[in-house]
Amino acid sequence: MGSSKTASEVAEMLDLKPHPEGGFYSETFRDFSITLGKSQLPPRYKVDRPVSTSIYFLLPSGSVSHLHRIPCAETWHFYTGEPLTVFELHDDGHIELTVLGSDLDAGHRPQYTVPPNIWFGSFPTLDVASFASDGSLLVKSPKRDPESHYSLVGCTCAPAFQFEDFELAKLADLKALGPHAEPLLNYLVLPS
Numbered sequence: 001m002g003s004s005k006t007a008s009e010v011a012e013m014l015d016l017k018p019h020p021e022g023g024f025y026s027e028t029f030r031d032f033s034i035t036l037g038k039s040q041l042p043p044r045y046k047v048d049r050p051v052s053t054s055i056y057f058l059l060p061s062g063s064v065s066h067l068h069r070i071p072c073a074e075t076w077h078f079y080t081g082e083p084l085t086v087f088e089l090h091d092d093g094h095i096e097l098t099v100l101g102s103d104l105d106a107g108h109r110p111q112y113t114v115p116p117n118i119w120f121g122s123f124p125t126l127d128v129a130s131f132a133s134d135g136s137l138l139v140k141s142p143k144r145d146p147e148s149h150y151s152l153v154g155c156t157c158a159p160a161f162q163f164e165d166f167e168l169a170k171l172a173d174l175k176a177l178g179p180h181a182e183p184l185l186n187y188l189v190l191p192s
Helices: 007-013 171-177 179-188
Strands: 024-030 053-060 065-069 073-081 084-089 095-100 111-114 119-124 128-131 138-140 150-158
Touching (some): 007 150, 065 179, 073 084, 084 171, 095 111, 119 179, 128 179
Antiparallel strands (some): 024 053, 065 119, 073 111
8 A cells, every 4th residue: 555554644644634525635835926816817717816736635445536626727646555546527528537546557647637627536446346437337346444545645736726616516517427427426426
């Protein structure tokens, strides 16, 4: 796994708190050296903001980062633990998956950027045994201990993340996928 610390120990050491999308986070940097006014940004931005932000994000086994979207690009950086799958749902309904991790031979990537305004979330890669690329089938792995099975990543947003722009998905928002994707959507969308 890459760390002998439990998820709770990591959360305490890094002062991580529950995130509304799932998992735990702590903001580590907010760049106030440049502030972008709302008038300088595309209309999808609701408020003024600094140029960038960075967080730690911990996702224990059995948890997901529920589908959400933000108006800025978000770069994910893998730090330690088990691989983490970043899931993207594009407006045309196609699904894109990227596995963050340290095993480059297995296709893992240590860094990945999610484009702005895309529905996305993440899940511990080893929590899912298999699923169809169109979302029509999802087979979960047997339950694992969340204290010893987790992923620790970092996320950097530019322009900066602001909670005023954060939007959690609702099933009604995702009609582009159609009914065939119900198993995957039920796994990744926060219940109403």
